Amino acid sequence: MFHVGGARSALYNWAVARQQPDGKFVLRIEDTDQARNKAEWIDGIISALAAIGINDADPAFEGPYFQSRNADRHREAAQQLYTAGRAYYCDCNREQLQERTGSQHLGYDGFCRERGLEYVEGRALRFRTPDEGETVVVDLIRGEPSFPNSAIEDFVIARGDGSPVFLIANVVDDLDEGINQVIRGEEHLSNTPKQQLLWEALGATPPVWAHLPVIVNEKRQKLSKRRDKVALEDYLAEGYLPDAMVNYLMLLGWGPGGDVEILPYEELEAKFRVEDVNTSPAFFDIKKLTAFNGDYVRALSVEQFIDACQPWLREPYATWRPEAFDADVFAKLAELAQTRLATLSEITKYVDWVFLDEAPEDEASWTKAMKPGADVILKGARERYAAVDAWDADSLKTVMEEVAAANELKLGKAQAPVRVAVTGRTVGLPLFESLEVLGRERTLARLDAALAKLGG
Structure with missing residues (x-):
């Protein structure tokens, strides 16, 4: 399912792409993990994006591209790094590493760096991280965080069966697709120095990065699909309007300035600047989203x-x-x-x-409304409604006011048993307009049924 965090990232990328004269938003399906690759999930991503206005009807949209179709280029790039001396083969396993380092938590220790191993089945290909210096990431949101190269292990770029891992596949795809700006969640920041080293080793200029703040729930925990409602499709299926979702998601970590938050997407897009995105976590407030949606529904x-x-x-x-x-x-x-x-x-x-043929049954509403004396109210309403000349909301309200006065009750109290008898619930649409639509015959029948249930 399409995570609301992914939807926010997509919207920010979409805004930046559309702000440029020839900007392109590239949709890539990273489908090399077969366990997480199903046609219906891909269709779900594409349809969810389309629901929030990101689709191939706009010239800014490009794709979808499929990572699996570029596998030969991934292998070629990995071999290019090996040939250039920027990578080496390693036959160490986890147990051997743990035995040498005395810990299961330390990174790779570079044991195979100078062994000159060639490829045979089972040997992984590791990138040779520079021993000295640091890798500086230019991030539009977070400035220029630096990572000491000594703290970056010689990471695997191809598995023992020769298949490239995601890190290098991602870099090669970005290169081939001309990606020059990447806007994504902050959980990817730790991968960025490794990817940037790969870009540079392949003789290319890394893109400009922007790592968005994490989205959290009311307990300030990162939104999790195992714990929280996170799928965009679920919100749409509950009747949240796409425009309301877009408006709300755009504000998770960024604001347009001023006191007005409910704005059309075109205005949000024009004002959006990725440099103005906050670094602090963004609270996904369902109550606020629901209030937004109500405003959109009424509009x-x-x-x-x-x-x-x-x-x-x-x-x-x-x-x-x-x-x-x-x-x-x-x-x-x-x-x-x-x-x-x-x-x-x-x-x-x-x-x-x-x-429905009969009023819905809601036990809580029935218990709340059918207090002692409710039968008197229902009988009075039934008698007067049977005789009223005009079956319209104003006349029906006047009758109910007479019943209330005869029983020394306010209108709100008096109409409660009638509302539950007719609509099944204590809360709903304006009662007298509802009775007008339901009609005299069906209204009287429901009052009779309620009286029968009350035993009189």
Whole structure:
């Protein structure tokens, strides 16, 4: 699944690419690990990117490229480094290294550096890290962090079976695809000096780097797919609008300045500067995201809102018979519902009562509303609703006010049993507009059913 952190990285890269006259955002699928390589996952990445506006309909988009298709170039580059004396073969295993160093935590000790081994099956190819000096990484967010070369072990670039590892594959692909700027999560910063050494050893100028702050949950722990909801697809499936997700993700570590945070992507893109991204962790606040989404939902036109709700009006979300759904009835309720939703998936519980044969059953709502005396309220409402001349919201409200007054109750208290009897829940759309849409016959039937359940 497409991690929200990956989505943020993609959006920042997309903004930078589109700010340049001929900028390109390159999508590369790094698919050399067969255990993590499935066609449906690749399709998921591409569709998730498309959902947030990153797709090949824009000339800034390039790809997807597949790392596995460049395997020959990876091997060629590894051999180039060996031929140039920048790499050497090693036949050490983990047990031997641990025996020599006395620790399982120390890096490789360079034992095979000067042994002059040639390749045979089982010997890994290691990069010969310079003994002295330091590797300086030019990072647009973090300045110029430096790494002593003495602290960088002679790392493996090709396994014992001759297959190149990710580090060199990544560098070669960047070279071949003309990558000159890399914006990615800070967890990759530790790999950067090794990659930069490989770039230089292959006679190329490293790209400009930018390492984004980690995204954390409310406990300030790094977002984890094992613990947190992190998949972009999951949020979209819950009814978070793509535009709201884009707006919120852009603000995880960066801000446009000023007091206004809810802005169209075009404005966010124009203002975005990777140099202004913070280095401190970014808190993924689901409550704030949900509030953002509610604002975006309310900003839709009614027609747009109706269209956006369609997936949640069908199976598996809809609890009513498909033939019971009436688009005209839904359109009458849509404007009432739109002001109340935080996510589009909530629409089902706001309108299910009108398409179900009977009111939904919600025990908590029933217990809360059907206090002693509720039957009197229901009987009074039933009698007056059966006789009321005009079946419209204003007339229905007037009747309910009369029932409330007769029982010395405020309108809010008096209407609670009626709301639960008709809609099944204590919270929902405006009651009298709902009754108008439901109609006299069905409203009376539900009041009768509630009275029967109460035993009177």
